[in-house]
Amino acid sequence: MPTIGIADTTFARYNMGAAAIDELKNSISAKLIRVTVPGIKDLPVASKKLLEEQNCDIVIALGMPGKQPQDKICAHEASQGIMMAQLMTNKHIIEVFVHEDEGKDDQELKFLMEQRSREHAQNVVKMLTRPEKMIQEAGTGQREGFADANPL
């Protein structure tokens, strides 16, 4: 049985971790370990600790970068950290970021945060249990949250 880590933040305006956990519970028999940190820049080391100290096989890291220019820089730094944490552990961390300005209003933002969390949780499940399914979907314009793009 795989162990899946879920890392999210108190900064986000929606409980992305709960959405991901609900989706995972409905889709896979796995041990789930959750940790919540203040902001997205705390996610990389939290994820790495889940991978190395809690023996997680994979982590899903969820956050909502704010809409200010400085928030965009923070998101970049957090993403760089998540990238490096994966390279240091040879394990995947699926980053689920929904920028606060991606939704045209609060309702769409909430929908996106819920939907993208769930669809990436499905990616985690596929990567763990059916990697050949990923190959079948190669180049098909999959999107998480919004509608898929059309393949060329």
Added chain:
Amino acid sequence: MPTIGIADTTFARYNMGAAAIDELKNSISAKLIRVTVPGIKDLPVASKKLLEEQNCDIVIALGMPGKQPQDKICAHEASQGIMMAQLMTNKHIIEVFVHEDEGKDDQELKFLMEQRSREHAQNVVKMLTRPEKMIQEAGTGQREGFADANPL
């Protein structure tokens, strides 16, 4: 008893380290070790030394990036360094940066530097002593310094 490192700078225009230490002393029984460096770009290695050479369990790194464009780049470099220091040690460094242009005047800037230092010191306490409390606050729009955001 945990050991908490506090790193701050002589560049900042307010004694953020003192504010964090005062808050920590009122909230937790811990050994506190403080170091002060010239600027924010000296904080990452100072924090890493606190974690590795002084056996701190966590570090709070406080600084005030200046308002010039070059200062913003320095802040980005410092944040990248703090990110990497965490990944190299598997320990959290809570970054508390207040940009000099975040306050509309000196009075608000001073308030922010004091308040954000204290609120992040509370995050440190929670992460050390009650991590389950962090999970309860997941997705609730917590902010440090300014008012919290409304959850969706």
Added chain:
Amino acid sequence: MPTIGIADTTFARYNMGAAAIDELKNSISAKLIRVTVPGIKDLPVASKKLLEEQNCDIVIALGMPGKQPQDKICAHEASQGIMMAQLMTNKHIIEVFVHEDEGKDDQELKFLMEQRSREHAQNVVKMLTRPEKMIQEAGTGQREGFADANPL
């Protein structure tokens, strides 16, 4: 017989991995191992795992960054990760990115994704089997996908 890794994404709108594999099969006797991940930011660790856990001699990592500003940042982060993965393994990862806005329409984009994947697959073959051929082409303005540039 060398082992070549192929990593691509479900996000891309064209099956770049299939194009690269077809080209490789026609050009070299090698063991090919393919993995598909959700997006370009998942490529670095996927490539590193191919190099280290699957003993690949080289990896070709293919992706299509989207056209939004945020997508450009993601591409930058993915490229930084691919760079670091190479430095950590002392092996080459040939990055094949076709930005969604590189083609003036869907037809040109499709052509580019097919052509660049194939030409970089040829680079992989040359690097593995005839590195002296690369030296002969030094400074000759080689391009992958579009027409070559003229040497000075």
Added chain:
Amino acid sequence: MPTIGIADTTFARYNMGAAAIDELKNSISAKLIRVTVPGIKDLPVASKKLLEEQNCDIVIALGMPGKQPQDKICAHEASQGIMMAQLMTNKHIIEVFVHEDEGKDDQELKFLMEQRSREHAQNVVKMLTRPEKMIQEAGTGQREGFADANPL
């Protein structure tokens, strides 16, 4: 007796290394080891070699980024390298950069390069010999080269 490394460049238009060395000689009894490299992007590994191969306790790295946009990117890359070199060695490298466009004319630029080199040499001395003095100056708006800022 501490060992202090001094790294500077042939690109700079003023002998910053000489200024730092003069200041150090007047302020501390230490072994000084100097190396000069072509440009600022050669400073990080030069500094790391001073720390690891010459057993320096600290390094002061001095350079003058040019005024073109590309020079600013080089300065960013150099700073990232200096950051990483510190994290890999757990030792401080005090970065002294004076951007060529910081001075309103050649005279002010020269003054800045001399003054900032000397003031950061004093920081090196303080960090080595009186770290508690740094704590006393925490949050007091210290600046190197230009006038100090007023504390809030």
Added chain:
Amino acid sequence: MPTIGIADTTFARYNMGAAAIDELKNSISAKLIRVTVPGIKDLPVASKKLLEEQNCDIVIALGMPGKQPQDKICAHEASQGIMMAQLMTNKHIIEVFVHEDEGKDDQELKFLMEQRSREHAQNVVKMLTRPEKMIQEAGTGQREGFADANPL
């Protein structure tokens, strides 16, 4: 006798590696090892392999970033990789980049690519054989390719 690595690209529009090698052969008795890769982002790991697997004492890495905005980002990523490769090996990699838009026309671009390659080859020679000569030139405004700047 030192071993010098030369890494260049097929993307460049001028044979920079040949220019560097010609200059080195006229200036120093050394073993020269050359490798050519597709583009500048392949230079960092190629250089690191020269340093670690071919026992080079130093590497000169030559490339011509293109003139498109995306090319500038690639150059930045390549430079970050070259920086990291140096820090991981404690050896210098002299980066010789000539941006395609640095020359006002093809003739000046060709001149720059030839001249900068040769002048940096001379830097390599000086760093290997007469490091004290570098110290004598500290702060004298040395430039490679274009005319030197005037010291202050």
